Amino acid sequence: MRRLLNATVLIEILRPLGQIAVFVAGAGLILSALMLGMAVLLRGSTVDATTMKNYGVDLFTYTLVNLPQVLIDGVTIGFVYAAIALGYTMVYGVLEFINFAHSEIFAIGAFVGVEVLIALDNSGRLDGIPYTMAYFWLFLAVLAAMVAAGATAVAMERIAYRPLRGAPRLVPLISAIGVSFFLQDAIRLIESLTTGQFHRIIPTFGNFDQQISLASLYIVGTKIDLVMQVKSVIVIVSAIVMVVGLNYLVNATKLGKAIRSVAQDRVTANLMGINVNRIIAMTFLIGGTLGGAAGVLFALKFTRIDPFVGFFPGLKAFTAAVLGGIGNITGALLGGLVLGMLETFSGSYLSVFTMGAFGAEYKDILAFAILILVLIFRPSGLLGEQVGQKA
Amino acid sequence: MNKGLLNQFSQQAHTLLAELKKSKNATIFILAYLAIGTIWVYLSPRSLLAFLLFISSAILIYYLPLTTRFKIGLSAVMLLVLVPILGVRNIFYLEVIFQISVFAALALGLNIVVGFAGLLDLGYVAFYAVGAYLWAFFGSQQPYLLYEIPGTAPPGTPFLLPADMFYLFMFLGIILAAFTGILLGLPVLRLRGDYLAIVTLGFGEVIRVLANNLDKPLNITNGPQGITPIQRPSLPEPLLNALRAVLNPIVGHNVTEGEFYNLFFYLLALLVILVVIVVVRRLDDSKIGRAWIAIREDETAAIAMGIPLVRLKLAAFAAGASFAGVMGVLFAASRTFVSPESFSFMQSIGVLSMVILGGLGSIPGVIVGAAVVIILNLQVLQGLSLYLSQLRQSDAVIPIINFAWKNLSTQLDPAKYQRMLFGIILIVMMIYRPAGLIPAERRKRELTREEILENEELHPDGGDAPNPTGQSTSGEAKHGAA
Incomplete structure (x- = not known):
C-alpha cells in the first residue's frame, strides 16, 4: 500500500490524466474557435446564403449547433487513433524504425476479438445476458486479441526485423512493408478458409449501442441533445487506461527504465547488463498488445472489419504519432486527439463550407496533408524535442 | 605504372581469347x-x-x-x-510480355529513385496515374463532359483532339510527371528516408482519392467509373494489310486490328524501355549518377563533398517520375480505359518488389525482376488457381489424410493473393539477398576489382577472372540495399 502511494507512482498516473484533460480541452477549444471564426468571416457570403437555403439557418448557427456533437465524435475517434499510435511510438522510440506492419497487428487484434465474440454468440452465450456478463465477455475478447496480437508482433520481430538490425534504415522498412502485405493476405486466407468470407461484423450484445444523453443545451434558441453511445465511452475509457498504463510502465517501472535506456543507447545499455534483444522483443510485445486491444475497440466502434481494415487507421495513427512527436507517449495522445478532431470537423463541415464541392470523402487525405505540413515545419512534432539522427 | 597497364592489357586479351574459344x-x-x-x-x-x-x-x-x-x-x-x-x-502471351515491358519500364524508373538515389518512393504509381489521366482526359470526350454527371455522356460527343496527338502527349506526359515529381519533392525531400517513404505513400493515396472524387464540382476524372473510351493512335490500313500478308500464313489466322494494336503498344513499350536503358546507363557513369550513389551511401559525406543534395534528389525524383508518366500515357491508350483502381498502393508495392527482387540499381536485374513477378502473377498464380478449380471438379482425394479436393474452399484462389506474393518477395529478399537476384554492375565491379588485386598479389601472372558470387553475398548484406 505504501508503495502504491509512492509519490512518483502517483505522479506518473495523475500526470497523463491531467494532460489528457488539457489536450482534449485545448484541441477542442482551438478547433472550435477556428471553425466559428471562419463562419463569422464568411457571414453574408454565398456560402452563408447556400447554407441558409439548404438548412434554413445561417452558417454561424449551423456551425455552432453541430459543434458539441462533432467534438464528442472527434474525441472518440481521436482516442482510437491515440491507442493505435502508442504502438508506433513505442517501437519508434526504441528502434527508430517505422513498424509498418503495426496496422496489421491491429487488424489481427480486431479479427481475433470479433471471432471470439462471434463464437460466443453462435454458442448462445450472448443472448439476453446481464450487462456485467456482456462486459466480462468483451473484456475476454479484448484479452484474447491482446494475446494474439502481442504474439504476432513478437514473432514478426524475431523473423523479419531482428536479422536486419544494423542494416541501413530502409532495409527493415521494406521488410516491414512486406510483413504488412503478407499479414493482410494471411488474415484473408485464414478467414476465408475457416469462415468462407473475410468481412466480419461484430455481434450486437449488451448495452453497447445504447445512447447516453449527456446534456441538453439551448444554443440560439435550438435545443440540442448531446448524445454518446455507450461503446464510445468504452473506447475512451479503455484508451485512457492504455495511455496511463503505458506511461506508468515506461516511466515508473524497472522494465520501463530498461526500455528507455535501450532507446537512448543500445550499446551502453548492453554493457550495463540489459538484455537488449529481450527488451526490444518486450517493446514489440507491449506495442502489439496495445494494438490488439485497439483493434477490438475499433471493431466495437465501427462494427465492420475486413483484412485491410488496418491500413487507413494505421496510416492515420502514424500521422498522429508524428504530429505529436514520435517516440513520445503523450505526444501520440495529443496527435491522435488533434487528428481525430480535425477529421470529424472536416467530415462534418467541409461539405458545408465548400458548398458541396468537396465532401467528407476528402477527410482521408487530410491526414496526409497534415503529415506533410508537420514534417516540413516541425519534423519533431508538437511535443517532441529536437533530436539528431542516430548513427 | 606502365607495367600495370601492360598487365591489365594482356589479361584482357587473355580473357577475350578464352571467351572467343x-x-x-x-x-x-x-x-x-x-x-x-x-x-x-x-x-x-x-x-x-x-x-x-x-x-x-x-x-x-x-x-x-x-x-x-x-x-x-x-x-x-x-x-x-x-x-x-x-x-x-497466342494473344495471351503478348499480353504477358506487354505487361512485362510496361512494368519493366516502370521498375527501371523506380530504380533510379530507389536504387540509385536511395529514396524509398512508396507512391510511385501516382506519377503513372498522372500520365494516364493526362491522356485519358485529353484523348477522350471528357473535356466536353465537364458539367455532366458521371456516366451520362450524351451520344455523339466529339473527341477534343485527334488520336495521333498521342505521340505529342507521350512527351507531355514526361514533362507533367517530372513536374509533379518536383512539386512533391520540393517540400519533402529534406526529410529523412523513412519519413519520405510514408509521405510518398500518402501522396500516392492522395492522387488516388483525387481521381476517385474529382467528378465534382467539375467532372474531370469521371470518378470511380473511370474514363472510357480513350483514343489510340491510328494505324495506317495499307501497312496493316502488308503485314497481314506476311503474318497471316505464319500464325495461321487472320490478324485482327486489336492484335495489331497489342503488337504496336508492345513495340512502343520496348522503345521506351530502350530509351530508359540508354538514359540510365549514361546516367550511371555520369557525374549525376555518381553523386546519386554518394547520396545513397552516405548523405552527410555527400554533402561534405559538395554535392547539392536537394537538387540532385529532385533530379532523381523527376527522372523516375517522367518514365512513369510516359508509361501512363501508353497504358491509357493501350487499355482505352483508366480508372482509379489501376493506381492503388498495391501497384506501387508491386513495382517496388520487382526492383527489390531484381536488384537495386541493376538494369538487367530490374528487368528480370519485372518478368519474374509478372509471370508469377499472371501465369503461375493463375495457373495454380485453374489447377485447383480443376481438382475441385474432379473426384480426386489427397491419399493419406483422405481429403476430397471437392471440399476445398472456393475461397482458396491463388490468383487473388498477390499481396502475399509481394510480401514474401520483400521479406525474403531483404533478409537473404538485399542486393537482389542480379546485383548491380557497380557493386560487382567493385568486388571483382578487389579480388583481382588480391589474386594478383597471390599469383603475379594474373589468374582467371574470379567468380565474385561466393563472397559477394556477405559483403552486400552489410552494405545492403538502398
Whole structure:
C-alpha cells in the first residue's frame, strides 16, 4: 500500500490524466474557435446564403449547433487513433524504425476479438445476458486479441526485423512493408478458409449501442441533445487506461527504465547488463498488445472489419504519432486527439463550407496533408524535442 | 605504372581469347535453345513450360559469353520477330510480355529513385496515374463532359483532339510527371528516408482519392467509373494489310486490328524501355549518377563533398517520375480505359518488389525482376488457381489424410493473393539477398576489382577472372540495399 502511494507512482498516473484533460480541452477549444471564426468571416457570403437555403439557418448557427456533437465524435475517434499510435511510438522510440506492419497487428487484434465474440454468440452465450456478463465477455475478447496480437508482433520481430538490425534504415522498412502485405493476405486466407468470407461484423450484445444523453443545451434558441453511445465511452475509457498504463510502465517501472535506456543507447545499455534483444522483443510485445486491444475497440466502434481494415487507421495513427512527436507517449495522445478532431470537423463541415464541392470523402487525405505540413515545419512534432539522427 | 597497364592489357586479351574459344559452343547452344523454345511455343501455344523456356533464353543471352554485337542482334531478333509471331499466335502471351515491358519500364524508373538515389518512393504509381489521366482526359470526350454527371455522356460527343496527338502527349506526359515529381519533392525531400517513404505513400493515396472524387464540382476524372473510351493512335490500313500478308500464313489466322494494336503498344513499350536503358546507363557513369550513389551511401559525406543534395534528389525524383508518366500515357491508350483502381498502393508495392527482387540499381536485374513477378502473377498464380478449380471438379482425394479436393474452399484462389506474393518477395529478399537476384554492375565491379588485386598479389601472372558470387553475398548484406 505504501508503495502504491509512492509519490512518483502517483505522479506518473495523475500526470497523463491531467494532460489528457488539457489536450482534449485545448484541441477542442482551438478547433472550435477556428471553425466559428471562419463562419463569422464568411457571414453574408454565398456560402452563408447556400447554407441558409439548404438548412434554413445561417452558417454561424449551423456551425455552432453541430459543434458539441462533432467534438464528442472527434474525441472518440481521436482516442482510437491515440491507442493505435502508442504502438508506433513505442517501437519508434526504441528502434527508430517505422513498424509498418503495426496496422496489421491491429487488424489481427480486431479479427481475433470479433471471432471470439462471434463464437460466443453462435454458442448462445450472448443472448439476453446481464450487462456485467456482456462486459466480462468483451473484456475476454479484448484479452484474447491482446494475446494474439502481442504474439504476432513478437514473432514478426524475431523473423523479419531482428536479422536486419544494423542494416541501413530502409532495409527493415521494406521488410516491414512486406510483413504488412503478407499479414493482410494471411488474415484473408485464414478467414476465408475457416469462415468462407473475410468481412466480419461484430455481434450486437449488451448495452453497447445504447445512447447516453449527456446534456441538453439551448444554443440560439435550438435545443440540442448531446448524445454518446455507450461503446464510445468504452473506447475512451479503455484508451485512457492504455495511455496511463503505458506511461506508468515506461516511466515508473524497472522494465520501463530498461526500455528507455535501450532507446537512448543500445550499446551502453548492453554493457550495463540489459538484455537488449529481450527488451526490444518486450517493446514489440507491449506495442502489439496495445494494438490488439485497439483493434477490438475499433471493431466495437465501427462494427465492420475486413483484412485491410488496418491500413487507413494505421496510416492515420502514424500521422498522429508524428504530429505529436514520435517516440513520445503523450505526444501520440495529443496527435491522435488533434487528428481525430480535425477529421470529424472536416467530415462534418467541409461539405458545408465548400458548398458541396468537396465532401467528407476528402477527410482521408487530410491526414496526409497534415503529415506533410508537420514534417516540413516541425519534423519533431508538437511535443517532441529536437533530436539528431542516430548513427 | 606502365607495367600495370601492360598487365591489365594482356589479361584482357587473355580473357577475350578464352571467351572467343568458348563462345563458339555458346553460340550453337543459345541458337539451339532459342530455336527449341520458339518451336515448342509455336507448336503448343498453351504450354506454360514452353513459354518459360522461351522467355528464359533472354537471360541466357545476357549471361553467356558471346560478343556484344551478337547478343544485341539475337535479342533484337527475339524481341522484334519471334515475340510478335508467337504473341499473335497466342494473344495471351503478348499480353504477358506487354505487361512485362510496361512494368519493366516502370521498375527501371523506380530504380533510379530507389536504387540509385536511395529514396524509398512508396507512391510511385501516382506519377503513372498522372500520365494516364493526362491522356485519358485529353484523348477522350471528357473535356466536353465537364458539367455532366458521371456516366451520362450524351451520344455523339466529339473527341477534343485527334488520336495521333498521342505521340505529342507521350512527351507531355514526361514533362507533367517530372513536374509533379518536383512539386512533391520540393517540400519533402529534406526529410529523412523513412519519413519520405510514408509521405510518398500518402501522396500516392492522395492522387488516388483525387481521381476517385474529382467528378465534382467539375467532372474531370469521371470518378470511380473511370474514363472510357480513350483514343489510340491510328494505324495506317495499307501497312496493316502488308503485314497481314506476311503474318497471316505464319500464325495461321487472320490478324485482327486489336492484335495489331497489342503488337504496336508492345513495340512502343520496348522503345521506351530502350530509351530508359540508354538514359540510365549514361546516367550511371555520369557525374549525376555518381553523386546519386554518394547520396545513397552516405548523405552527410555527400554533402561534405559538395554535392547539392536537394537538387540532385529532385533530379532523381523527376527522372523516375517522367518514365512513369510516359508509361501512363501508353497504358491509357493501350487499355482505352483508366480508372482509379489501376493506381492503388498495391501497384506501387508491386513495382517496388520487382526492383527489390531484381536488384537495386541493376538494369538487367530490374528487368528480370519485372518478368519474374509478372509471370508469377499472371501465369503461375493463375495457373495454380485453374489447377485447383480443376481438382475441385474432379473426384480426386489427397491419399493419406483422405481429403476430397471437392471440399476445398472456393475461397482458396491463388490468383487473388498477390499481396502475399509481394510480401514474401520483400521479406525474403531483404533478409537473404538485399542486393537482389542480379546485383548491380557497380557493386560487382567493385568486388571483382578487389579480388583481382588480391589474386594478383597471390599469383603475379594474373589468374582467371574470379567468380565474385561466393563472397559477394556477405559483403552486400552489410552494405545492403538502398
